[in-house]
Amino acid sequence: DTAVSQTPKYLVTQMGNDKSIKCEQNLGHDTMYWYKQDSKKFLKIMFSYNNKELIINETVPNRFSPKSPDKAHLNLHINSLELGDSAVYFCASSQTDRGRFTGELFFGEGSRLTVL
C-alpha cells in the first residue's frame, strides 16, 4: 500500500530522447509536486499542482512538461534530454488544511534518471 508511488524507479537513456515519469498518490491529497535532487543532494521544487491546477512553476526549461489528469496523478514528461537532466526526481503530495499549507509532504521513493 505505497502512499506515493512513482515509476520507473530507474531510467537510463541517451541524450536527445524523450521520457516520462509517472506518479500516483492514494492518500486523497489535493496537492502534488515534482522535486529534483542533484548529485549533491540539493532538493529543488519544479512544479506543484493543486486539484489539477498548476500553482507553482519554477524556472524550469520548457522541455519539462507536467501533466495532472486527476488530483491523484502527476506525470512529468521531459523532451530532448540533456546530460544535466541526470538527477533523482521526486514526486510528493500534501493536503492543504482549509487552504493553508501544512508543510508535511509525502514523498515517493524517487526516479533516478541517467542521461548518457
Next chain:
Amino acid sequence: GESVGLHLPTLSVQEGDNSIINCAYSNSASDYFIWYKQESGKGPQFIIDIRSNMDKRQGQRVTVLLNKTVKHLSLQIAATQPGDSAVYFCAETFTGGGNKLTFGTGTQLKVEL
C-alpha cells in the same frame, strides 16, 4: 555533536549520544519551518515542523529550536540510534508563499556503534 549545514557536512555521533543539526535560513519573511529525514535510496520523510510564533517544539526524541533573531533553526535528536543515520534537511516557507518549500543543503548524520 553539532554541525552547521551549508555543503552537506557530516556529523558523526556515538550511539546513545544526543545530536544537534543546525540550519541557517536567509529569508526573514519565512514563518514556517520543517525538518525532513532522508534515508539512503528513499524519499525525504517529514519529522517535525514549527511556526514562527514558537521558539521550541518537541516530538518523540526530537526537538526543534527556532531563533528568529539570528535566523537559525536546529534539530536535536536525543539518544541517537543507528536508525537515525540519514541526511537531514531543513525547509522553510512563508505565509503567502503558496506551497513552495525551500530546502537547505542537508546534513549527513552518521551514528557510530
